[in-house]
Amino acid sequence: MSIIATNFKILRKIKNVSQEVAADELQIPRSRFASYEEGRAEPPYVMLVKIANYYQVSIDALLRGDFSKTDPDNLLKIGKNRFLFPILVDRKGNDYIEVVPLRASAGYLNGYADPEFIENLPVMTLPFSVSGKHRSFPIKGDSMPPANSGDFVVGKFVENLTDIKDGKTYVLLTKDEGIVYKRVYSKVFRGAGALELHSDNPQYQPYKVKPKDILEVWEYVCLLRTKDVKPDEINVDSMIGFLRQMKVEVKKETND
Secondary structure: OOOHHHHHHHHHHHHHOHHHHHHHHHHOOOOHHHHOOOOOOOOOHHOOOHHHHOOOOOOOHHHHHHHHHHOOHHOOOEOEEEEOOOOOEEEOOOOOOEOHHHHHHHHHHHHOOOOOHHHHHOOOOOOOOOOOOEEEOOOOOOOOOOOOOOEEEEEEOOHHHHOOOOOEEEEEEEOOEEEEEEEEHHHHHHHHOOOEEEEOOOOOOOOOOOOHHHEEEEEEEEEEEEOOOHHHOOOOHHHHHHHHHHHOOOOOOOOO
């Protein structure tokens, strides 16, 4: 039996409905619905969208995730959608935070919806309380000082693009670039049809990403430094940039 057929059957059991009820609500014959669950036929795209909406899962997770390897109690519900996040907890019941190592970051684009991939990531906890789903991502390059290559950004999952706040920093998973960490401006909601991503390093030009090419968004929570700061990194420009990021007003000294 295919993974898709298995997922259909598991999701129907989680929803606690019969084949007849599910088929009736999807407005298709029961025999056709049964053929999808038994792997004798695969639904066309339009029907796949209807089934994904019916079970409230992303299409990508429906096609690539193996729900048989995920505890149904650990499906994290977010808003009107249901995303496959295997939730690992410590002995006190606190959520672990998955860490995407640099060596695994290239594979995250293909594995972000795969429970087995996520479950094999190392985990960590923070010394302060957090609410919501968090994950830690590696930084590559020098486009977002004071974050440097080798550092990690811990982000909180953003349910909807409408929740993005202009000028805040986010980790985004995009179809073309994979994991990126940028300052985001939501031009999409003002008629531009795209999010505009800015680097804090002026050497890098802003660019736009269409909503359909964005797979995940994680709002900045904290930065984890893994290397000591070099002397040449401690200068007036870098400090001003850091203070501005912290929304501290910086005034130039003037001579009377």
